[in-house]
Amino acid sequence: MRKIIVAIALALVTFMTALTLSAQRFEPIDQLVVFGDSLSDTGTVFRATNGAYPPNPPYFQGRYSNGRVWVEYLADRLSLSTSQIxxxxxxxxxxxxxSNGLVPGLLRxxxxxxQTHSSVNSTALYVVWAGANDYLQGVNxxxxxxxxxxxxxxxxxxxxAKRVxxxxxxxxxxxxxxxxxxxxxxxxxxxxxxxxxLRRSLKVLGQQQPDLEIAVLDANALYQEAITHPAEFxxxxxxxxxxxxxRACDQPQQFLFWDGIHPTTAAHQILGEQAFAAIAEHLPSNAGVLHTKL
Structure with a gap:
């Protein structure tokens, strides 16, 4: 009888633990925390330079584009306000x-x-996109x-962090x-x-930290698809x-690139949509609780 009682107690503990973990995993994304470079910058450098760079116009309110960037479009799809970014x-x-002058690298x-957050928001989505400037600045x-x-x-x-x-x-x-x-x-x-x-290393990291949910935005494939089939975009x-x-062109919405490196806001919107789709596909525990639907 004692063994039966112990077994039942252990089963209850396991069941309650599973319920708790399930509830945690299905909590909706309620914040975006973004790290990276100019592709994701919504005005950090602009504020640090007192509005001097990137110049407005032709750049839009501190973005390295002619409008909002992809993380802002992603926030729209997640029904997150500006204060939640x-x-x-x-x-x-x-x-x-x-740090290169005013600009800290990704790890910094x-x-x-x-260092400034004793505990981080486990229901936030943490965005990481960097590396391009390493190679553009000479890393071989x-x-x-x-x-x-x-x-x-x-x-x-x-x-x-639980979602990246x-x-x-x-x-x-x-x-x-x-x-x-x-x-x-x-x-x-x-x-x-x-x-x-990156693909190989993310696979290893996922094996090492199975509680970490990782979605990948395949920007490379999306750019290539846009270059190969521009009319579809x-x-x-x-x-x-x-x-x-x-001097800007007359119809920037028809261009993939705003300047020599950065996409137009039209391209950023497509990136944001693709990022949302990646979350729904690769973070399945969140797919049913995103604030909006595909």
Whole structure:
């Protein structure tokens, strides 16, 4: 009889624990916490330079584009307000732990965040996208940038983060600023190496930290699809920059690229939609509790 009672008690404990974990996993995303570079910056550098950079106009209110950027469109899809976006991304940031003037690298951004938060919001979605500036600024091996991105994610997880969205890199050798340069071929190879290394490393991290839910935004595939089939995305120009010498083209919504490196807000909106789809697909425990529907 005693064994039966003990068995029942253990079963109840297991059941209640499972219910608690299930309830935690199905809590809706209630905040975006963003780390990265100019692709995700919503005005951090603009405020740090007292509105001097990026210049407005032609850039839009501190964004490196002609309108809002992808994390803002993603927040719309999650029904999150501006106050629910905690953005630490800096234009010009690399993946490193160093600061270049006013600009802290990805690891420094995460370190500053975890040091100032004794506990982090476990129902937030933590966004990590960096690495492009490492290669554009001369890094010629993908090992360290990939390691830095993984270390940033692991640090967030160790601090209590449960949900992470990480993006890979678009083809850095096929940007308007790089396509016809001597570095184009090497940047193509570095992009491929980075994305392959990131994919392998994320798989290992997932095995090491099974409680961490990771969604991947395949920006590389999305850019390539837009370049190959522009009309399907509403674009007529996927090779040139819309803005040149502070003068913008007449129909920026038809351009993939705003300047030599950064996408237009039309492209950012597509990235935001794809990010939302990735969350629904790769964070299945959250798919039923997103604030909006696909």
């Amino acid at each position: 905690d953005n630490h991304a800096y234009g010009g940031a690399t993946s490193s732990s160093y 951004q995460v370190q500053s965040f975890t 091996d993908a090992t360290t940038p990939v390691k830095n991105v993984i270390e940033a994610i692991a640090s967030l997880s160790n601090a209590g 969205l990480v993006a890979n890199l678009p083809n850095l050798g096929q940007l308007p600023a790089t396509r016809n340069t001597a570095n184009s071929a090497s940047l193509v190879a570095l992009t491929q190496s980075h994305n392959q290394g 509403g674009f007529t120009n996927v090779t040139n920059a819309c803005v040149s010498s502070s």
